[in-house]
Amino acid sequence: MSRLQVVSGKGGTGKTTVAAALALALATEGKRTLLVEVEGRQGIAQLFETEALPYEERKIAVAPGGGEVFALAIDPERALLDYLQMFYKLGSAGRALKKLGAIDFATTIAPGVRDVLLTGKACEAVRRKDGRGRFAYDVVVMDAPPTGRITRFLNVNDEVAGLAKIGPIHNQAQAVMRVLKSPQTAVHLVTLLEEMPVQETVDGIAELRAARLPVGRVIVNMVRPELLDAADLESVRATPRSALARTLSGAGLGGARRGGHAERLVDPLLQQAEEYAERFALEQEQRAELGRLELPLHEMPLLTDGMDLAGLYELATELRKQGMS
Numbered sequence: 001m002s003r004l005q006v007v008s009g010k011g012g013t014g015k016t017t018v019a020a021a022l023a024l025a026l027a028t029e030g031k032r033t034l035l036v037e038v039e040g041r042q043g044i045a046q047l048f049e050t051e052a053l054p055y056e057e058r059k060i061a062v063a064p065g066g067g068e069v070f071a072l073a074i075d076p077e078r079a080l081l082d083y084l085q086m087f088y089k090l091g092s093a094g095r096a097l098k099k100l101g102a103i104d105f106a107t108t109i110a111p112g113v114r115d116v117l118l119t120g121k122a123c124e125a126v127r128r129k130d131g132r133g134r135f136a137y138d139v140v141v142m143d144a145p146p147t148g149r150i151t152r153f154l155n156v157n158d159e160v161a162g163l164a165k166i167g168p169i170h171n172q173a174q175a176v177m178r179v180l181k182s183p184q185t186a187v188h189l190v191t192l193l194e195e196m197p198v199q200e201t202v203d204g205i206a207e208l209r210a211a212r213l214p215v216g217r218v219i220v221n222m223v224r225p226e227l228l229d230a231a232d233l234e235s236v237r238a239t240p241r242s243a244l245a246r247t248l249s250g251a252g253l254g255g256a257r258r259g260g261h262a263e264r265l266v267d268p269l270l271q272q273a274e275e276y277a278e279r280f281a282l283e284q285e286q287r288a289e290l291g292r293l294e295l296p297l298h299e300m301p302l303l304t305d306g307m308d309l310a311g312l313y314e315l316a317t318e319l320r321k322q323g324m325s
Helices: 015-026 043-047 076-088 092-099 102-108 113-127 147-163 166-178 195-210 230-240 242-249 262-290 307-323
Strands: 005-009 034-037 058-062 068-073 138-145 183-189 215-223 299-301
Touching: 005 113, 005 147, 005 195, 005 215, 015 034, 015 043, 015 138, 015 183, 015 307, 034 043, 034 113, 043 068, 043 230, 076 113, 076 166, 102 195, 113 138, 113 147, 138 230, 147 166, 147 183, 147 195, 183 195, 195 215, 215 262, 230 242, 230 299, 299 307
Parallel strands: 005 138, 005 183, 034 068, 034 138, 183 215, 215 299
Antiparallel strands: 058 068
């Protein structure tokens, strides 16, 4: 199992929800998982119904079997101060730079610095060991930027390593890329069974593969239940209107005479069936498109009651059932 699991996806596909559910699924049977947020949206805190996350690793949930989920919202400015202290021992001088605004300048203006700090912090958590030589976390799950930015986000350390030929910056970038381009990492993409998210997923995977970043799995989120299959839909099309009216009448929905209540129901029901058939055909096409990627494919159900903490545990259970734990 990869120790760094990166979750990306087109906006609106629920990638943060999937990342949180994956962290719960992986933190089973006593395992420790760190869930990392890099976009500053505090989406993890909202999902786990807790207060905004500080720049520190904090336990936010207990998984089945006693496992623990910790969370960290990475702040680029604080990460840069950590970096300056780690490699340059600046101490109070680093804090002075923050007061002067140099830290904010470096993380917002300097090309790539922000992403280097974010990926570096996550990789440090992957490599970290305790006093007994054991890994601090069994798995680190990163709620990463959207699909359109994920390859550049993960590959930015390669660019930095190429610019800084020697020294601690070069060494740090190289160390991060050794993690990101190794079997220790898996990049999962979240999508919906809709044309635009699926196409963005296909394009994103092509970019990841071209950059030699390790692609993991495709997770289809918010899948609606299959009410009718292809045979059912064909049967609806082949059944005469009069027979449908009689069936409705037999179910107690009015008389079958022309103009009766059952007769009036036929057109709306046929229209609903046709709309469902169009959606069914589209979803089948998108499944086929994803199947051509030749990657493990998982489907998460649409939770009709909305997303809350109970729903998050439900999705985690589904991920475990499908082998992602």
